Amino acid sequence: MSQPHERIDPARILARTLGPDGPELSCEECFAQLDRYVELELAGADAEGSVPGMRAHLAGCPACDEDHDSLLSLLGTD
């Protein structure tokens, strides 16, 4: 069973339940753009400007956010 009482953070709860404000990509769009977005980030380019709505989606979707972090980390080890 989960143990939600271990970390009750009101700000986190509000962020998770209300999600990001404004337009965001879908999970499918996020996956389609993820490789390009991460390479732009690693190059120091304007990733969000090139892929609008990606940052908002990553803020709202923990699973896609984890995929993003993993790809960023993996490329960082190459």
Place this chain on the structure above:
Amino acid sequence: MAMPAEIPRTEPIVETTDAPSRDLHERLNADGAEREAAVVELHALLLKAARFEVNRRRDSLPHLRGGDHDDLAQQSADDALLAVLAKLDQFRGESRFTTWAYKFALLEAGVKVRRRAWQGREVPLEDEAWAVLADARRGVAHETETRDLIAALGEEIERSLSAHQRAVLVAVTLNDVPIDVLAERLGSTRGALYKTLHDARRKLRGALAERGLDVGGSNRREER
């Protein structure tokens, strides 16, 4: 596109640079022995990524034995190989081919790890979420605005959302059920459930704003 009759088992990690990356995509579109060698090379890349992901998530799988982790990585690489080969014509060259391929292995491994971590566990009941909200409200007893917002949030979750929206929102955002696990339990997909979550959030934001509450607006990524 024809699938390989057998998924190759590979061990070595393949060096990746830009030039071989382009070559690999071309060789995967070739025929015969050249393509077969390219498929073996691709599988090695995917296995490298899958092992990376399984190792990153190792702490969430304390009940697995040593070999189980590598089995999970192998299964992930096998499934990712099929996905990459099936979608080869969708590669547009907007990133390195290896980066494009890696994301399939990371996705497969991430989903498998989350589902394995929740194997045999019940999805928490909605009642547990109400306790989370109650605790959060008590935690900000002296911050009137935040306390009122959390109280109103709980009321609107019950009042404004459909049963399905409420179940998805509560499970994913309050009870910390991974969306891929919930999708498996409900016979759905990550994308479909996220759409439900997105619609529920919009409803809640609208309902709270109508009550004159400041719901703010930021795309802050959570601290983990």
